[in-house]
Amino acid sequence: MAKTIGEDKGRFRSAKSVAHRLRQRVDYSSHGHQGGPERAIPEEAAQVDCGWGRLLFAQTFKDPTQLISALRQEAPEHRDIAIYVGDPHVVLATAPQELFLDPSHTFRLDLATYRSSRKQPRGFFIRRLSSEADAEAVNRIYAARNMVPVRPDFFWSNRDNRSITYLVAEDENTGEIVGTVTGIDHRRAFNDPEQGSSLWCLAVDPQARHPGIGEALVRRLAEHFKARGAACMDLSVLHDNDQAIRLYEKLHFRRIQAFAIKRKNSINERLYARPLEAYDVLNPYARLIVDEARRRGVHVEITDAEGGFFRLSQGGRSVHCRESLSELTSGVAMSICDDKAVTRRVVEGAGLVVPEQMTATDDDAKLAQFLEKHGRVVVKPARGEQGRGVAVGLDEFDAVKRAISTAREVCDRVLIEACFEGEDLRLVVIDFKLVAAAVRRPPYVTGDGRQTIRSLIEAQSRRRAAATGGESRIPMDAETERCLRLNDLTLDSVLEAGREVVVRKAANLHTGGSIHDVTEIAHPRLVEAAVKAARAINIPVVGIDFMVRSPTDPDYVFIEANERPGLANHEPQPTAERFLDLLFPLSGHRAASLALGKM
Structure with a gap:
């Protein structure tokens, strides 16, 4: 890391000034230094470049003016932090329009x-x-x-x-x-x-x-x-x-009176600007888009926080959205995606590979014949989202019948498809261009030789919910119990240490699945098929789901299209940025670069 420590900036501080500004001095004799060595003299205006920004050690700056001058040199898209600010009120009074007091606590761990x-x-x-x-x-x-x-x-x-x-x-x-x-x-x-x-x-x-x-x-x-x-x-x-504070207190960190000051910029805005009313009620998928809009100066009006509805406006243009579903998506396109059987027919007509499918009826003979032909099937409601009512990899007639009954609780019409063995691939297509591709993997737990599977699932669900704003949990329902029975296990079984068990076959994020970015390695044929599906539906923002043997392999079968794909959890791909580019092409850094001829 390029160190920017003491760079030819005012190396003329008095010993009295140093003594006044150094905070929380350490008594060397209390740390095993018998009598202690002669105290070192710190560098003047010490800075460390951390890549995301610089740490400015405020106790080494001669006065607020010098510190403020250094903060003004913050690079674009970076976040500098002045730490150990002894008199924050004095610094802020000198540049109140530019700086703010970071609303953070400082904790210290005594290593002795x-x-x-x-x-x-x-x-x-x-x-x-x-x-x-x-x-x-x-x-x-x-x-x-x-x-x-x-x-x-x-x-x-x-x-x-x-x-x-x-x-x-x-x-x-x-x-x-x-x-x-x-x-x-x-x-x-x-x-x-x-x-x-x-x-x-x-x-x-x-x-x-x-x-x-x-x-x-x-x-x-x-x-x-x-x-x-x-x-x-x-x-x-x-x-x-x-959550973090509880961890630090558990490890015996203690609060100290030390302060940090930062510049007012788009990265830090949520720390010093009044948040939007009802912002905290938004789910992560809506919040991601709202944050990007505010960074660009696009006006945001939250119309129904609980439902994820908001209106974005800039100049004379206004677009109402529900997460990634906007007024740019037609009612026809939405209705095509809403009915999985219709979606399948539309993309099949465009040349995509689709699995054989039938509609569940009371004709057990027809159902048994379909199961015998394909060996393993998927049962899912014709309409639904977030993986509700979906059962994957069924190979027993009774299990299929139970899954049909469960799926009918979500939608009266239930579809049965041939099961394609492989991985679940989601491709996010915005403005008929691939923005992100990710493999979605089903949830599994790892035994420790002590806890039951029930306890392992509960612990993992807590972690997943905390990490996703409550969006991802592993249900302990009939589908989970069925998956465990395939391994002769129950929720009360104790897994031996190190053993891994898949607890649900579906890889949906909302039922505990995980997402792994594969954008850079997705096979061109998969990308081509996803874009072709988006064009066939004529939808500007869509999540296309394939089952693939590998994201690097061209073989696939189409599963479904989601008219309101979650744009979160696709890091590091710029999903929210491309969504705002679609809605407001003249906003953000991309537009500035285009105007300056840099793109």
């Missing part, structure tokens, strides 16, 4: 008294970031957590920077990066006399299944800095992030 946990991580391990692939995975997690991304080459080019430590959590089975944390060594960054360190950018993949990833990352970083001889480790956390 910190004790490591004997509990070892299960299903994942912690290591240093070691490749560009790791860096790209970290950015994916940042995007999923609405954090400012960093150029992958920035991580990689700064992997040997002694001031900054990047740790990642890796899933033992899949090799996927499921968590990350960044640490700053203050002594190596600016010769800190307090021998401090700090934790930044703790983030866990919202789709991670293993508990304790965040705690393990915090502990490993604390152990790393303690081994280096650091006296403490600080962190900043939003005042209303109750």
Whole structure:
């Protein structure tokens, strides 16, 4: 990481000024320094470039004017943070239109008294970031957590920077990066006399299944800095992030009176500007679009928060939306998508590959014949969403009959399709161009030798709900019980440690499934088929679902089209950005770039 520490900026501070501004000084004798060495003198105007922005150590700046001048040098699309601001009221009074006091608490862990946990991580391990692939995975997690991304080459080019430590959590089975944390060594960054360190950018993949990833990352970083001889480790956390605060208090962090100041910019807007009325009631799919609209200066009026309805306006143009469904989608296109049998006929007419299908009737002989022909079938309501009433991979007549009965609770007309073995692929097409492709995988749990499957599902559902704003949970219903019976298990069975069991066959996010981006590797034939389906329906925004053997393989069968696809959870793909480009082509950075001839 390119270090911008003490760059030829006013190296003329008096010893009295230094002593006045250094906050929370450490008593060296209390940290094992007998008598203590001579106190180091910190760098003047110390800064550390973290890729997403700079950390400005305010206690090393000679006065508010110098600190404000540095904050004004913030790069576009970055977020600088001035930390350890001793007199925030004075700084804010100097530039009240430009700066705001960050509504976060600062916590400190005293490393001299910190004790490591004997509990070892299960299903994942912690290591240093070691490749560009790791860096790209970290950015994916940042995007999923609405954090400012960093150029992958920035991580990689700064992997040997002694001031900054990047740790990642890796899933033992899949090799996927499921968590990350960044640490700053203050002594190596600016010769800190307090021998401090700090934790930044703790983030866990919202789709991670293993508990304790965040705690393990915090502990490993604390152990790393303690081994280096650091006296403490600080962190900043939003005042209303109750889940994170509970974790830090559990690890014996304590509150300290330290403050941070940031610039007023589009990234920080939600921290200093009054939020839209009823904004918090919006689900993540609506909120993603609303946030992008506000960043572009598009006016937002929330018309029905609970239903996800809002109106976007700019200039003389106004568009009413329900999440990604807008007035640009015709009633005809919506009705085609609403009825899965109609959708199938339309896309089949356009040349797409579709599975054989029949409508469920009381003719058991016809049903048995269809099942015998295909071996395994899918049962689903002709109309419905979010995976309700869908059963996948049925191979027994009685199970099919039960699934039909369940599906009829969602819609009177039920469809039965031949089951295509493979992966569930969602392709988001906006303005007849592919924006994102993702494999959707069904939920599964991993045993620990102690807990029942019921307990494992409940714990995973809590994590999934917390990570998705309550949008994703694993139902414990007849379909879940059926899937367990296929493995001679029940909800009360105790899985041996390390054993993985799929608890539902359908990969829908709302029933606990997970989403994995494959946009860059999707086979061109799959992309072509998805765009062809969108054109056949004549719909500007759509989620096309295929079953595929692999996203890199051209073979597929069409499953359905969703007229209101969720644009969240497709990080790092710019789904909300492309949606706003469609609705308001002259808004945002894209329009500015076009006007300047840069695109």
